[in-house]
Amino acid sequence: MNQDYIKPDNWSIIEEGFDAERVKSSESLFSIGNGAMGQRANFEENYSGETFQGSYIAGVYYPDKTRVGWWKNGYPEYFAKVLNAPNWIGIDIEINGENFDLAKCKAVKNFRRELNMKEGIYYRSFEATLQNDVQVAVNVTRFLSLDIDELGIINYEITPLNNDVTIVYKPYLDAGVHNEDANWEERFWETLNINSELNNAFITAKTHKTNFLATVFMHNTILLNNQKLSVSPNNNDTSENKISFSYEVKVAKNNSSTIQKYGGYTVSMNHDDTTIAAKNVIQKALTEDYNSLLENQKQAWAKIWEMSDITIDGDVKAQQGIRFNIFQLNQTYLGKDSRLNIGPKGFTGEKYGGSTYWDTEAYCIPFYMATKDQKVARNLLEYRYNHLEKAIENAAKLGFNNGAALYPMVTMNGEECHNEWEITFEEIHRNGAIAFAIFNYYRFTGDYSYIPEKGLEVLIGIARFWHQRATFSTYRNQYVILGVTGPNEYENNVNNNWYTNYLAKWCIDYAIEQINKVQKDYSADYARVMSKVNLDNAEMAHWKDVADNMYFPYSEERDVYLQQDGFLDKELVKVHDLDKSQRPINQKWSWDRILRSPYIKQADTLQGFYFFEDHFSKEQLEKHFDFYEPYTVHESSLSPCVHSIQAATLDRMEQAYTFYLRTSRLDLDDYNKEVEEGLHITSMAGTWMSIVEGFGGMRVKNDTLHFQPKIPNEWKGYSFKINFRNQILKVAVNHSQTNFSLEGEKAITVFVNGKEVLVEPNSLVTV
Numbered sequence: 001m002n003q004d005y006i007k008p009d010n011w012s013i014i015e016e017g018f019d020a021e022r023v024k025s026s027e028s029l030f031s032i033g034n035g036a037m038g039q040r041a042n043f044e045e046n047y048s049g050e051t052f053q054g055s056y057i058a059g060v061y062y063p064d065k066t067r068v069g070w071w072k073n074g075y076p077e078y079f080a081k082v083l084n085a086p087n088w089i090g091i092d093i094e095i096n097g098e099n100f101d102l103a104k105c106k107a108v109k110n111f112r113r114e115l116n117m118k119e120g121i122y123y124r125s126f127e128a129t130l131q132n133d134v135q136v137a138v139n140v141t142r143f144l145s146l147d148i149d150e151l152g153i154i155n156y157e158i159t160p161l162n163n164d165v166t167i168v169y170k171p172y173l174d175a176g177v178h179n180e181d182a183n184w185e186e187r188f189w190e191t192l193n194i195n196s197e198l199n200n201a202f203i204t205a206k207t208h209k210t211n212f213l214a215t216v217f218m219h220n221t222i223l224l225n226n227q228k229l230s231v232s233p234n235n236n237d238t239s240e241n242k243i244s245f246s247y248e249v250k251v252a253k254n255n256s257s258t259i260q261k262y263g264g265y266t267v268s269m270n271h272d273d274t275t276i277a278a279k280n281v282i283q284k285a286l287t288e289d290y291n292s293l294l295e296n297q298k299q300a301w302a303k304i305w306e307m308s309d310i311t312i313d314g315d316v317k318a319q320q321g322i323r324f325n326i327f328q329l330n331q332t333y334l335g336k337d338s339r340l341n342i343g344p345k346g347f348t349g350e351k352y353g354g355s356t357y358w359d360t361e362a363y364c365i366p367f368y369m370a371t372k373d374q375k376v377a378r379n380l381l382e383y384r385y386n387h388l389e390k391a392i393e394n395a396a397k398l399g400f401n402n403g404a405a406l407y408p409m410v411t412m413n414g415e416e417c418h419n420e421w422e423i424t425f426e427e428i429h430r431n432g433a434i435a436f437a438i439f440n441y442y443r444f445t446g447d448y449s450y451i452p453e454k455g456l457e458v459l460i461g462i463a464r465f466w467h468q469r470a471t472f473s474t475y476r477n478q479y480v481i482l483g484v485t486g487p488n489e490y491e492n493n494v495n496n497n498w499y500t501n502y503l504a505k506w507c508i509d510y511a512i513e514q515i516n517k518v519q520k521d522y523s524a525d526y527a528r529v530m531s532k533v534n535l536d537n538a539e540m541a542h543w544k545d546v547a548d549n550m551y552f553p554y555s556e557e558r559d560v561y562l563q564q565d566g567f568l569d570k571e572l573v574k575v576h577d578l579d580k581s582q583r584p585i586n587q588k589w590s591w592d593r594i595l596r597s598p599y600i601k602q603a604d605t606l607q608g609f610y611f612f613e614d615h616f617s618k619e620q621l622e623k624h625f626d627f628y629e630p631y632t633v634h635e636s637s638l639s640p641c642v643h644s645i646q647a648a649t650l651d652r653m654e655q656a657y658t659f660y661l662r663t664s665r666l667d668l669d670d671y672n673k674e675v676e677e678g679l680h681i682t683s684m685a686g687t688w689m690s691i692v693e694g695f696g697g698m699r700v701k702n703d704t705l706h707f708q709p710k711i712p713n714e715w716k717g718y719s720f721k722i723n724f725r726n727q728i729l730k731v732a733v734n735h736s737q738t739n740f741s742l743e744g745e746k747a748i749t750v751f752v753n754g755k756e757v758l759v760e761p762n763s764l765v766t767v
Contacts, residue, residue: 002669008316011118013324013668018111018126020049020103024676027052029667030115031348031679032122032142033331035340036149037085037265038347041113041122044091044140044156044261049103052676053177055085056347057265058340060212061355061412062188066419074398074425080410080417082343082350083188086175086205086216088263089142091156092244094168098132105130117327120146120301121294127161135161145293146300146334150264150281153293157258160251169247169259171220175205176241191241195275198232200282201243202275213268217278219286222247223258260290269339304330307721307728308371310691314716321664322691325684326371332681335368335376341383342682349678356383356411358430359682361437362607363638366444367685370692370722374445381441384434385454388461390414395461398425400468403533405461407434422492426485428469432503435462436611439510443700446725452518452525456511460533463511466504467543470550478551486564488604489636490585490594494564496553499608506612508547512540560627563605570598574630584635584672600628602636603643610642613649614701622650637666641686641694648694648710656694657712663687692720696731700724706751709733724748729759740765 005022006029007014015026030041033056040054063078093100102108111126124140141155158167175191189205192213196202204215222229233245251257262285266277285293308326312319332346341356342364360380369377384391384407391405394416398406408416409423409430418424438455442448451459470479481504486497515535519526553562562568578599582588585599603610606628609621625646634640644659662671664687667679692698695718697708705724709731711717717734727744738752740759747760752767759765 002671003675004669006320006668008320010316010319011116011323013113013115013117013320015113016111018102018108023047024050024052025670026113027054028348028675028678030113030122031328031331031346032115032120032144033328033347034120034144034146034149035330035332035334035336037144037152038331039089039142039144039152040348041115042089043102043124044089044142044154045093046090046099046101047103048101052349053084053087054347054349054678055087055089055177056082057085057214057267058337058347059269059355059412060085060207060214060267061210062207063209063417064186064188068419072421075421076416076419076424078417079419080355080412081188082345082355083207084177084350085214085265086173086189086203087177088152088173088216088218088265089154089261090172090174091154091259091261092170092172093158094170095130095134095136095158095160096132096163096165098130098134100128100130102126102128106133117323118301118305119298120144120327120331121297134163134165136165137161141294143294143297144264145285145297146304147293147296148281148284149336150266150277151262151285152264153285153290154261154263155258155290156261157256158251159256160253162253164250164252167249167251167257169220169222169249170237170244171218171247171259171261172242172244173201173203173216173218173263174242175203175216194238194243196236196238196243196245199245200279201236201245202278203241203243204275205241211268213274215266215274215278216263217266217282218261218263219282220245220247220262221260222249223260224249224251225255226258262286307723310688310718310720312715312718313734315712315714318661318664318712318715321661321668322687324668325664325687328679328681329364329367329684329688333364333368335372335379338379338382338386341380342685344680344682345678346681348681351677352410357409357682358407358433359638359685361433362611363641363682363689364685365437365440366693367688369441369444370724371688372723374441374447374723374726377441377445378447378450381438381450382454384437385458387411387414388458392461395465400465402464402468403461404464404468405431405458406465407431407462422485423489426483426493427489428465428484429486429497429500429503431462431465432500432507435459435507435510436503444724446703451514452522452529456514456518456525456529457533459507459511459514460529460535463508463543466507467546470504470546473551476551478549479546480551486604487602487607487636487638488563488600490597490599490601490633491564491604492595494566496551497564498552498561498605499563501550501552502608502612505547505550508543512544512547515540558627560624561605563600563628567598570596572598572631575599575633576630583633585633586635587673598631600632602634602639603632604628606646607642610645613699618649621646625650634662635672637663637672637680637683638686640666641683641690644690645694648690648697649708651710653710653712656690656710657714660687660690660694660712663690691718692722696720696733698722698731701751704749704751705729706754707731707738708753709738711735738767740767 027040107129137159145151237244266274271277343355395406410418640659640663647656719732732739
């Protein structure tokens with residue numbers, strides 16, 4: 001059974017009723033972020049029940065020493081941890097002398113949380129009866145400002161319902177945090193200094209090893225019936241890692257008392273003096289009142305939605321799912337800083353460590369290219385160019401030479417920091433996704449300048465890696481690639497994973513094609529790059545030999561490429577014949593049993609058919625889809641979206657819709673029974689692709705947009721926008737027609753089901 005407590009709503013995530021069993025899941029689902037920092041939906045007040053406290057700062061990490069049973073040469077020294085940052089949200093509260101704690105109240109009723117995605121604001125409200133029989137109504141509003149991205153804001157209002165009360169607010173900052181995810185139970189932060197002045201407090205802490213400095217700060221205002229009180233804290237309670245203020249307020253029955261807490265982080269990545277920067281943030285926030293900060297937040301989100309919204313008519317759960325996905329992607333990464341990337345958990349949890357996986361190139365770049373300015377996608381490509389030297393070092397540690405580059409499976413700063421050998425050493429297909437993203441960026445944006453300026457060096461490093469990683473088999477008289485793990489991580493240490501071999505060949509061919517193009521059209525860049533990488537025609541001829549003679553496992557009998565050598569040796573029992581009690585197999589089976597089974601964690605061979613769709617006929621896609629999908633358990637968040645797109649391509653709309661719902665509501669309905677650990681951010685970009693590329697059938701061919709629009713029976717209509725080469729095209733599909741409208745200066749030509757259609761600016765075209 002999937003969870004189903006989230007109320008269907010077009011624009012909000014809503015939970016009604018307090019259930020301690022759901023607290024950790026909701027802390028993930030109601031998380032907020034603004035690209036620079038993020039916060040799980042922990043309660044501000046003390047909560048003694050089960051909770052996973054999490055606050056995160058973009059780009060700040062800790063190199064947690066690798067912990068493995070048996071060390072192997074080439075292992076990374078550390079696993080980069082996403083750091084739980086000092087806590088700024090905490091407000092301990094006493095009401096008539098009793099500590100306020102929902103886990104200990106006699107009763108909690110009308111409990112409601114709402115994450116308003118349209119406005120980027122998190123609300124919580126409830127009524128509680130304390131052990132001392134005081135009844136209170138509580139309303140909390142929290143948001144992380146998009147305008148001042150180092151600032152978070154809490155408005156915490158209490159109304160006593162049956163007595164006059166004395167409330168003591170104790171807002172605090174706490175740098176004595178620990179990570180849920182830590183190899184050696186180490187503390188990752190060292191507190192350097194704590195200071196306060198009037199209603200402001202500051203803690204400056206430093207990460208061990210990486211020496212990031214962060215100042216966490218707070219400013220507090222107390223209100224009675226919405227009128228500011230000029231109060232100073234009664235006392236400052238300071239310990240080794242924590243500072244707490246105390247404000248006492250007498251509140252008559254049915255009157256309201258509020259604490260407004262401004263807090264957040266300033267970090268040494270962005271400031272020379274983080275304390276002065278924190279004071280400046282507070283000063284800037286105080287020049288506007290709370291209501292105008294709230295209004296600015298609504299307007300900033302309105303601007304994001306203006307471009308990135310997808311509307312779905314007649315299916316609230318589907319609508320809620322896609323907006324939740326788009327909202328979380330924008331909370332995680334806004335493209336302002338090329339040092340940052342899109343972590344698989346974003347700001348919602350710590351699992352997986354690291355901030356960057358191949359997910360960015362394979363799944364996220366299409367979303368950011370189409371819904372933002374192309375500079376955002378270019379920043380993501382430049383992130384990898386900036387890490388090229390580290391990728392060359394990573395390859396050298398494994399014995400490769402001559403500038404061969406192996407990009408890391410998981411990274412914070414370009415170094416590999418993932419330490420499961422079957423992934424670190426073997427899941428080398430990630431290199432291909434990085435080359436594919438360069439190709440995909442040019443195909444979509446038409447901006448070739450990235451390749452001569454930066455991309456060519458990346459392509460050469462990757463081609464050198466594939467050339468060296470392939471082995472000539474005298475038995476087959478072809479090149480093979482041995483000992484790898486494909487996207488399907490339920491197969492480790494296999495030979496000739498078809499997807500990996502196909503990518504290797506393509507990467508070499510593409511690199512050679514780009515070298516020739518740059519030589520012809522950008523001679524100065526060509527001369528600069530060649531003198532830097534020291535590449536000659538003889539070396540390229542060796543590459544070409546590998547690409548032209550690559551082996552691909554294939555079954556004549558079934559007329560399909562095999563996922564890897566030996567796939568047909570498995571006991572081919574389909575997923576629908578597997579006892580439901582055995583699912584998910586990653587939680588029920590031993591690893592040995594999984595590896596011997598035919599079950600596929602995520603699209604593997606079909607991932608290749610997704611990337612290189614135009615290399616294969618529709619008949620070939622159908623044959624491979626029919627062969628592999630029945631063995632796929634979709635226990636990776638990255639799986640359903642690819643299958644949804646391909647099912648739509650094959651006109652299997654019922655299946656495409658089922659996969660779409662699974663990808664869009666993966667976390668809302670907790671399909672994988674792990675949402676309390678955090679959300680699956682990168683796969684959310686795949687949800688966007690399921691609609692735009694799947695149902696909308698959008699492709700770019702020869703510098704032109706093509707569409708093959710389809711619509712699930714469950715929907716009345718849907719619409720999306722595409723920023724294609726600085727022209728914004730809106731596509732609206734219903735059961736009888738597709739409408740196109742264009743914001744831009746000049747008309748564009750698109751193809752709909754193969755027919756040419758001219759779309760003029762500011763006019764509606766119906767097909």
